[in-house]
Amino acid sequence: MDLFVQQVLAGLAVGGIYASLALALVMIYQATELVNFAQGEMAMFSTYIAWQLVQSGVPFWVAFFLTIVISLIGGVAIERLIIRPARNAPVLAIVIIFIGLLVILNSMAGWIWTYTNQIFPSPFPDRPYLGVNVQELGAIGVTLVVLALVFAFFRYTTLGLAMRAAAQNPTSSRLVGIRVGWMLALGWGLAAAIGGVAGIMVAPKLQLDPNMMGGVLLYAFAGALVGGISSPGGAVLGGFAVGVIENLVGTYVPVVGSQLKLAVALILIVGVLTVRPAGIFGRSVVHRV
Amino acid sequence: MADSSSPAVEAVAVANPPARAMSPARLAGIALALAVALGLPFVVSDFHSFQLTQAIIYAIALLGLNMLTGYNGQISLGHGAFYAIGAYTAAILIDKAGVPYWATLPAAGILCFVVGFLFGLPALRLEGLYLALATLALALVVPQFLRFRPMEGLTNGVQGISLDKPAAPFGLPLTPDQWLYFFALFVAALMFWAGHNMLRGRIGRAMIAIRDHHISAETMGINSALIKSTTFGVSALYTGVAGALSAVVVAFVAPDSFELFLSISLLVGMVIGGLASVSGAIYGGLFVQFVPNIAEEVSKAAPWAIYGVILILFMFFMPAGIAGFVRQIRGWLRKRLAGSPADG
């Protein structure tokens, strides 16, 4: 039993990493109906900015909030300069633009800060607790706070409502007076800010390097889809679920489990999606024919 | 010169008209290109022949991917998996069973067709993002599978399989690189011709119909499930043959050769080359092979940043890919040559 509990806790801890990036993916999806494959690299770049601030002597939490602001502005800028000119291009062309963005950010980060791993400080004390570390629990806590804020934003604020409207029905939204273009930009900005928070929270564990988010993005994507890409809570739950499932598969499925646990976990996820295509908590969207 | 595109037809066809019958001018163009291609290895170095061979191989793989995504609307972020399966099939057959290299291509193709078809079946339930995730999963699973310890007897695990480069047969006065170039060119010509015919025919039209409006397509009696799975299979077949060719040409396979980056490169090549276009596959193949090298020449410090900028610029100015752009130019030229209506 002890092994099981340990693996579940460890799975939640790593799942927290996936969940935090999944939140950013959901935010961007809510605003633009697109999955931004460059989200991980944007988060990584924000984390480097935070790191640079801390290295220059700025206290941790000041750097934290400064990075959020910088990321917000950066996300808006990216949307205005790179995404907006291509808004009428076919979907796959936009995907290629995301890939281009991904590659640029990765390469620039490597060029500016080199590819050597950097140690990133955690604001939480380094103490074991029930087999996991207080630092990891603190990171999960911050993720949940951000989730609550995002949920409240979309549910209870006019701005959040306007953003969802702009994404789902731009024409009608314009008729009602919503500045659709700026809603998209804001969506990007917020997603970038959330990504920045995610990066700062996971960097102490993963160590900071340009390829830090590479492996995480896939899991975050899977978690968001399995939980429901249109639901922030679902996506976060999905992220945690993916972490736990992968650990349990690795531990309890014989032979195959330990070496192919990524494969088995993904097969399970795809299996879930074939049964419930919109994800567990997602809403099935019905399109008119 | 017959011009079959009236404005109404053009509008419906959007940016990707189905492959049409060859006009004499078009055939002449292809013949010219082929002549150039046949002459190249004799004027460039062995190394360049090697690079061009790789571009041809990518073109075959991209035609496969284009069939699935461009013509049939099923997105795949994981075609590197079929490339890897094809490559390893060839390598294992050559290394462990002494099969001659040219015979491994059909074997790889058939195996990949089966795998692709079987994968296409559950994928029927998935669309868009979800299909993307499933194919992404496939791309990540295959290298892990290739490293799997119980399979090491077959795959050599992480060490990879090293092959010998074949020499030209029948004592032809060609270097191995030149010979492999012609061999790849021959295979490509065969497969492109077959692919073009298929896409132009009933199956191709059915594929496109499913892509554009699958409910209407089914109403018209198209067996959507069968077509979609078969398309997956054929697409995998093409990419698998390309993989097998690459194993012969590079003479080495290892799990590290088939990481996610390969699948992403194929996707990029397909879109940049031009969706739903046979010639797009050729442009894409050249792009995937040579543009990273160009980027490296431009900037040693951050070559991939340059590559990313190139990608974005291409999508700004040629959202329908190079093939789409070429089509635009041709259409523009045709209008100018035909003169304005006032000229009579």
Added chain:
Amino acid sequence: MSMTRRLLCTTGLAAAVALVASPGLAQKKYGPGVTDKEIKIGNTNPYSGPASAYGTIGRTIAAYFEKINAAGGINGRKITFVTLDDGYSPPKTVEQTRKLVEREKVLVIFQGLGTPTNSAIHKYMNSRKVPQLFVATGATKWGQPKKYPWTMGWQPNYQTEGAIYAKYVLQNVKNPKIAVLYQNDDYGKDYLVGLRAGLGAKADSMIAKSLSYEVSSPTVDAQVVQLKNSGANVFLNVTTPKFAVQAIKKAHDLGWKPVHFLNNVSVSVSRVMKPAGYEKSQGIISSAYAKDPTDPQWKNDKEYLEWVAFMKKWYPRGNLNSSFNAYAYAVAKTMEHVLKQAGDNLTRENIMRTAASMKDVRVPMLLPGVMLNTGPGDFRPIEQMQLMRFEGETFKRFGPIIDAGGSS
């Protein structure tokens, strides 16, 4: 003596003196890429992609050759170091290597990085008779002079190190139950092979559990949980620095205190032991053949200070905490030594011959007592390592310098 005879004698004597005094003068032999003023050396490194952290090795080497060139080069020839990115992808390595050999016409390919990447060009280099010199990998297959006379390794191989730990366990641990965490590639698997070889017949009974992880995995926590649960009292930690930190921390958080072996690749006080936490790292055993630049015991060491000065002047962006950069410095010095020895006979054959006749050659940043030794049947330059244990804030070496040397 008659005049003619005296003349003949003098001429003969002069000729003899000339031949003895300057053996190279009469034999200026050049291979491709060599002129009176230049030696062209090729290299592939992963400057992008998942292994890009190793790319700093190529940069350090480039910086070192720049330093030599500024001082006039080697025997009056400047080194043109052409290094290309292969992204750790074997097909790309083949393409870039062919470019270096066939278009750039380099003399040798020096320090290509990675096992699958070097494997991809192994046959090509040997059939073309181009030196594949001092490859940057610890795989065991690079020391086979009979089958592959143009390929030579440099660092001690991973299997040897695994076997060294096995011997220590057999001698010092009662009732050992061994848990192994290894990276799922040639590097990780080679250690496992070495461990098993060192344990001999008892391998299966002593290894309680071995688990792998992928380079792209975010964490190795799940594996550590399982390994602890196997009841093992020995832990062989074959991970790269980032994962080494995670493993050390997780083991501590779980309250697991095995005899902990850390592989040499992750030996770095400032990049592993410090971030993991000094208190958590006490007693960790490893082995080394080179000096860890972040270990305080070398703070005032002459070689270390020279290395720091070199980095600061020639590669200021290079990380002074990275043992990769110290490694690169030592390898570059080895290449310099070989080129100097070869003098004016700079053919590919002679370069290989010179590289294969190193006797007790010492380069900076190697541990005291560790030297390079090669011979016609021995293509493994460094085969010595010394065990060390982490105490306080430094690694204390103990025991003799272990020589795994001999023929391949």
